[in-house]
Amino acid sequence: MHLRQWTASLVIVLLIAACGSPAGTAVARFDNVTLTQTELDQRIALIKAGFEEQAAEGAQGAPPLPDDQQIEQQLVELFIQQNLTLKIARDRGVEVADEEVDEQIELFRSGIEQSGATLDDAVTGQLGFDGAESTEFRQFVSSLVAQEKIGETLVTSETVQAEVTEQVQQEASEEVDEVQAAHILVETEEEAADVLQRLEDGEEFEAVAREVSVDPSAAENGGDLGYAGRGQFVPEFEAAIFEELEPDETTAEPIQTQFGFHIITVLDRRTGPAIPEEEVPFVIEQRVQQEIGFRRQQAVQELLEEERITAEEEGLLEVPEYPTETPFEIDPGEVAPGDPNAEPEAPAEEGGGEVDPEAPPEEEGEETAP
DSSP states (O other), X not given: OOOOOXXXXXXXXXXXXXXXXXXSOEEEEETTEXXXXXXXXXXXXXXXXXXXXXXXXXXXXXXXXXXXXXXXXXHHHHHHHHHHHHHHHHHTXXXXXXXXXXXXXXXXXXXXXXTXXXXXXXXXXXXXXXXXXXXXXXXXXXXXXXXXXXXXXXXOHHHHHHHHHHHHHHHHTSEEEEEEEEEEEESSHHHHHHHHHHHHTTOOHHHHHHHHOOOTTHHHXXXXXXXXXXXSXXXXXXXXXIIXXXXXXXXXXXXXXXXXXXXXXXXXXXXXXXXXXXXXXXXXXXXXXXXXXXXHHHXXXXXHHHHHHHHHHTTOEEOOOOSSOOSXXXXXXXXXXXXXXXXXXXXXXXXXXXXXXXXXXXXXXXXOOO
């Protein structure tokens, strides 16, 4: 599970946790559970206060204040998601133990405390709940745990393991071109010209790199980036090492990228397996973890959509119609570790990333997590 920084999004998402029905007109209903206008008004006020507090404190990346309708629409949607999840869990015999809720709450607490806040203060002061042990908060956390467990029943690790293993083994049998390159990175074109002159005067590339390169790894590796295949560097850098230079050749002119100015030399070229044999088990394990999380989130989201349609047809679900699509969105990915309410993010395609030439070289065959 992942827990990102405590943001206003957490305030908004957790507000929907309460499923009680204080006096007031019901705005939304799922079976016999209602969300009233009184509840919404109270929560909207707390949310806006939270946004305003962030803005007043000058919090970095504080989002703009949404209007009441935008907040209400998201709260209603999350009310539906939570109650759909709990119904699915009941229907499928998925149980969530108190110990599992406790464990998830502690993950929240740990992540929030790293940002200098406390979970109890956030739940009580910003959400209006009676602390992190309140029934409303625990019910919300229970729905998150239930979603994860439902996902485990929809997509098994054995299925993903078999498919990923076959895919990785196929890739490992393919041959790819790799280049071993070294570079000296400086901030200005004038500094790059000085480097070229020093190399022309006979100074060793490695020694100059250790002395002047702003690449943090240069002091240890003399600018050597190790072997890398296509798709692992920014376009300008990749073109130089794969298209323009041969082994033992150095760029005649500095190569400019977003990182600065590079003097590049190619040390070697080779053809080898896309994934070295000794790295195959590690790559399989890594990809299984990436893929299984994505597939489970996707499967849960599809199930929730199907159950929502059924609930509407059976008269279990009543929600208001809002005049426009709200641009204000809650990202549960920043809220709850492993929350399948979040829009699933597909694992990165192989070979599609760009590598910062300033970064230290990866081990051969090592995959970069998306």
